[in-house]
Amino acid sequence: MRGFDLAKPLSIGVMIAIMLPLVLLPLASIFIFGTSNGLDNFWKALMAPEAIFALKLSIVTSFWATVFNVIFGLFAAYVLSKYNFWGRNAIIVTISLPTAIPTAVAGFALLLLWGPYGLLGRLIEPHGVHIMFTAWAIILANIFVTFPLAFGVIKPVFDTMNQSLEEASATMGATRWQTFWHVTLPGLRGAIVTGALLTFARAIGEFGSTILVSGNLASRTQTAPLYIFAKFNEGQVEAANAIAIVLALFSFVIFSILFFARDWLEVD
Amino acid sequence: MLKKLSILLTTAILLSACLPSPPDRSASKTITVYGFSIMKEALEKDIYPAFKAKWKSEHNEDIEFVSSFAGSETVTNQILQGAPADIAILSIERDADRLVQGNAANANWHSLPANGIVNKTPFIILVRAGNPKGIHDFADLGKPGIKIIHPDPASSGGAQWSILAIYGSQLKKSEAESGNKDTVRATNTLKAIWKNVISSPGSAREARTQFELGQGDALITYELEGLMMKQAGAQIEMIVPPATILSEHPAVLIDRNVTDAKRPVVEAFLNYLWSDEAQQAFVKNHFRSATNDSFNDANKEFAQIQQPFTAEYFGGWGKAYPEIIDAIFLKQVQAK
Numbered sequence: 098m099r100g101f102d103l104a105k106p107l108s109i110g111v112m113i114a115i116m117l118p119l120v121l122l123p124l125a126s127i128f129i130f131g132t133s134n135g136l137d138n139f140w141k142a143l144m145a146p147e148a149i150f151a152l153k154l155s156i157v158t159s160f161w162a163t164v165f166n167v168i169f170g171l172f173a174a175y176v177l178s179k180y181n182f183w184g185r186n187a188i189i190v191t192i193s194l195p196t197a198i199p200t201a202v203a204g205f206a207l208l209l210l211w212g213p214y215g216l217l218g219r220l221i222e223p224h225g226v227h228i229m230f231t232a233w234a235i236i237l238a239n240i241f242v243t244f245p246l247a248f249g250v251i252k253p254v255f256d257t258m259n260q261s262l263e264e265a266s267a268t269m270g271a272t273r274w275q276t277f278w279h280v281t282l283p284g285l286r287g288a289i290v291t292g293a294l295l296t297f298a299r300a301i302g303e304f305g306s307t308i309l310v311s312g313n314l315a316s317r318t319q320t321a322p323l324y325i326f327a328k329f330n331e332g333q334v335e336a337a338n339a340i341a342i343v344l345a346l347f348s349f350v351i352f353s354i355l356f357f358a359r360d361w362l363e364v365d
Numbered sequence: 366m367l368k369k370l371s372i373l374l375t376t377a378i379l380l381s382a383c384l385p386s387p388p389d390r391s392a393s394k395t396i397t398v399y400g401f402s403i404m405k406e407a408l409e410k411d412i413y414p415a416f417k418a419k420w421k422s423e424h425n426e427d428i429e430f431v432s433s434f435a436g437s438e439t440v441t442n443q444i445l446q447g448a449p450a451d452i453a454i455l456s457i458e459r460d461a462d463r464l465v466q467g468n469a470a471n472a473n474w475h476s477l478p479a480n481g482i483v484n485k486t487p488f489i490i491l492v493r494a495g496n497p498k499g500i501h502d503f504a505d506l507g508k509p510g511i512k513i514i515h516p517d518p519a520s521s522g523g524a525q526w527s528i529l530a531i532y533g534s535q536l537k538k539s540e541a542e543s544g545n546k547d548t549v550r551a552t553n554t555l556k557a558i559w560k561n562v563i564s565s566p567g568s569a570r571e572a573r574t575q576f577e578l579g580q581g582d583a584l585i586t587y588e589l590e591g592l593m594m595k596q597a598g599a600q601i602e603m604i605v606p607p608a609t610i611l612s613e614h615p616a617v618l619i620d621r622n623v624t625d626a627k628r629p630v631v632e633a634f635l636n637y638l639w640s641d642e643a644q645q646a647f648v649k650n651h652f653r654s655a656t657n658d659s660f661n662d663a664n665k666e667f668a669q670i671q672q673p674f675t676a677e678y679f680g681g682w683g684k685a686y687p688e689i690i691d692a693i694f695l696k697q698v699q700a701k
Contacts, residue, residue, distance in 0.1 A: 213447040222447075230448050312448045313433045314397065327434070330571040331405060334578070 131338030142339035151324035159300035162239030170247030178255040200305030230312035238306035247292030254288040399450040401437035402570035407650035436568035437522030456522025458682040478639035484652035488530040490604040507557025514581040523569030530610040537608040589651035608672035
């Protein structure tokens with residue numbers, strides 16, 4: 098007969114005790130602070146037109162950055178796992194670079210390129226084309242900082258994919274596109290969804306690069322994280338918290354999907 | 366499986382179609398104002414609505430304001446990098462001059478009324494209720510064991526005013542005592558105070574938020590910040606140093622960004638800032654008037670300053686920045 102295994106509750110307890118001050122309580126205090134003046138005030142803060150705009154802008158810009166990075170990640174993973182060429186490794190390393198570059202650097206790198214005195218900005222600004230301090234700048238910043246995420250998820254799956262299936266498809270007379278659409282893509286389903294959700298989750302919380310390139314104009318170019326920062330700076334901690342709660346719930350939903358939808362995505 | 370994938374794709378496309386497209390910024394009669402951190406309330410509560418109503422009655426045209434607020438140096442850098450401001454209201458003249466040097470603003474901003482200054486306010490010390498640390502003047506902030514919140518002069522104009530306030534107050538004091546401006550004493554006071562700084566946020570408003578959240582024993586800031594906090598019922602006391610600086614805030618037109626179509630309304634708004642109506646609205650929001658001192662009588666909360674001085678005491682910003690902020694603060698106090 099087995100006795101009571103003390104190690105189980107003990108180790109679970111220790112794990113939660115460690116998580117408590119590091120992750121759980123900080124998150125809890127956002128919820129407590131955000132709702133401390135009653136749900137009415139929380140709702141009011143959330144329904145402020147500037148807040149709603151900021152959330153929408155974040156969703157839109159993150160969405161387009163995700164679309165771009167998933168398609169590019171898929172394409173790059175395809176090229177890089179299919180062909181061997183000189184400089185291949187250099188490209189793989191370069192795609193991964195944004196992970197370790199401080200987001201503020203990403204922001205001013207974009208300014209240095211597209212700003213009025215930038216390499217390309219200098220050429221386009223005289224024609225009245227402005228990219229920095231518009232929603233485009235936010236999308237570019239989001240693309241930059243989330244660049245490696247979808248690629249990083251999709252590439253390993255590509256690498257381990259069964260080549261013989263594709264070859265079989267080709268010998269049966271399928272075109273390259275048919276093979277890709279009917280054979281390759283289905284196998285990447287899970288990786289694509291995971292990559293997209295990770296990219297979206299990361300983009301929607303992006304702050305460091307956006308604050309530099311967006312212009313931070315309320316109801317114009319102010320994303321949700323910038324709104325939070327602005328409200329915090331103005332001393333409206335409650336308004337800041339209301340949106341922070343929304344973003345926290347967003348990521349909660351995204352990662353729940355990642356976790357619970359795994360089976361649905363992997364099994365046909 | 367393709368079915369599932371196409372469901373996903375369709376959902377994504379439908380979702381994207383429902384979302385609003387990113388807004389464009391070309392809407393014509395919009396005035397974009399970039400302001401230093403503490404301008405927010407006065408502009409949004411009183412100045413914008415009043416000007417909108419005035420313009421509507423005179424021209425039967427609606428105008429819209431959009432604005433962004435941050436530390437004065439931050440705002441200036443954003444505009445230099447191309448942020449679409451029509452008007453900038455800055456904490457310090459140095460930033461107006463940087464905008465001129467960067468070909469963003471017109472060089473003759475001094476020719477606007479009151480030398481281009483829209484309003485002013487003295488620098489004071491905020492402490493916790495009951496003044497538990499016994500702070501009565503700037504020099505007291507250098508005592509051991511006092512925790513100070515002080516904005517970062519790299520991004521905040523208010524931080525630079527505060528440094529000038531501390532430094533100038535010591536010069537004034539030594540002048541009264543010995544007839545000489547004792548720059549060594551003033552530098553040492555700055556050093557002692559900076560040692561006690563536990564946090565240096567990006568703007569005066571950010572510093573206030575930290576102080577409001579319970580950080581620190583003292584905060585050097587604009588008088589209006591203290592008055593606003595008191596109005597909101599904060600448990601604080603305002604300490605008015607015997608000698609302190611009056612900060613003077615310039616407004617400039619960002620020539621580079623103002624289109625011909627918009628210029629009349631932008632210029633009208635800029636000039637409106639010096640109208641009696643706007644100046645009185647500033648006083649209501651705890652700024653002191655730049656055009657007419659008698660307007661200040663309307664605000665009973667304003668402190669009496671025994672020995673006020675301005676940047677002129679140091680020979681203007683053209684000297685104050687290189688000689689005090691740069692040569693003394695950045696090179697001797699902060700760098701050590």
